[in-house]
Amino acid sequence: MEDSYKHRGMRRSLVKILKTKGITDSGVLQAISKIPRHFFFDNALLGHAYQDKAFPIGEGQTISQPYTVAFQSEKLEIRPQDKILEIGTGSGYQACVLVEMGATVYTIEYNKVLYERTRKFLPKMGYKPKFFCGDGSKGLPRYAPYDKIIVTAGAPSVPSSLIKQLAVGGILIIPVGDNEKQKMLKITKVEDKKLKKEEFDYFSFVPLLGDEGWGK
Numbered sequence: 693m694e695d696s697y698k699h700r701g702m703r704r705s706l707v708k709i710l711k712t713k714g715i716t717d718s719g720v721l722q723a724i725s726k727i728p729r730h731f732f733f734d735n736a737l738l739g740h741a742y743q744d745k746a747f748p749i750g751e752g753q754t755i756s757q758p759y760t761v762a763f764q765s766e767k768l769e770i771r772p773q774d775k776i777l778e779i780g781t782g783s784g785y786q787a788c789v790l791v792e793m794g795a796t797v798y799t800i801e802y803n804k805v806l807y808e809r810t811r812k813f814l815p816k817m818g819y820k821p822k823f824f825c826g827d828g829s830k831g832l833p834r835y836a837p838y839d840k841i842i843v844t845a846g847a848p849s850v851p852s853s854l855i856k857q858l859a860v861g862g863i864l865i866i867p868v869g870d871n872e873k874q875k876m877l878k879i880t881k882v883e884d885k886k887l888k889k890e891e892f893d894y895f896s897f898v899p900l901l902g903d904e905g906w907g908k
């Protein structure tokens with residue numbers, strides 16, 4: 693697949709839309725203007741790659757809406773060298789944004805088919821996060837603590853394992869709610885036992901499965 697002048701133009705238009713919706717982080721906007729989102733789409737949906745919408749990626753899952761990716765990434769206040777855990781690899785697009793911003797990314801996916809597909813596909817594009825398959829609702833304790841944790845599926849509550857695996861000064865961004873809509877929460881571990889919680893708008897994600905999510 694090629695990345696043409698036309699595609700780059702469509703990405704510039706998408707970035708403009710994200711700015712009008714309130715995204716200001718230049719690192720996030722630059723990453724989105726660089727990553728060819730159409731590479732993540734099946735032929736049948738190719739024409740939709742630069743719309744600000746979520747789309748199916750198979751296995752009943754979705755590639756998140758660009759605004760959602762930008763919003764969560766911005767709230768993480770990413771600095772180069774941050775060690776970030778992403779829960780819900782999916783297509784791998786969000787992981788590419790984080791890698792593009794200079795972070796070291798650990799990404800975990802529950803669905804084996806998506807895990808295998810994305811683990812093979814992303815390095816071909818030059819993006820090399822560390823891939824894991826398993827129940828990310830319990831985090832990835834082996835490599836904790838993390839400077840930042842991003843959950844890209846809707847949780848019923850904040851998993852205590854994720855709080856435990858967050859470094860002091862670290863940020864967790866997670867949508868919490870029911871099956872229809874979830875409120876975006878930003879939790880900062882100010883001190884070892886002290887959390888600061890901020891609430892944002894409602895979003896709509898596929899459910900976070902697993903022991904500290906909605907179950908199997």
Ligand code: SAM
Pocket residue numbers: 753754755756779780781782783784785786787800801802803806826827828829830844845897898899900901902905
């Ligand atoms: N970040 C993805 C992207 O850029 O394409 C979007 C992810 S999609 C909205 C949510 C993903 O979370 C799905 O691929 C789903 O299989 C995965 N998921 C759900 N529960 C999970 C869990 N407990 N652990 C890891 N991944 C999970």
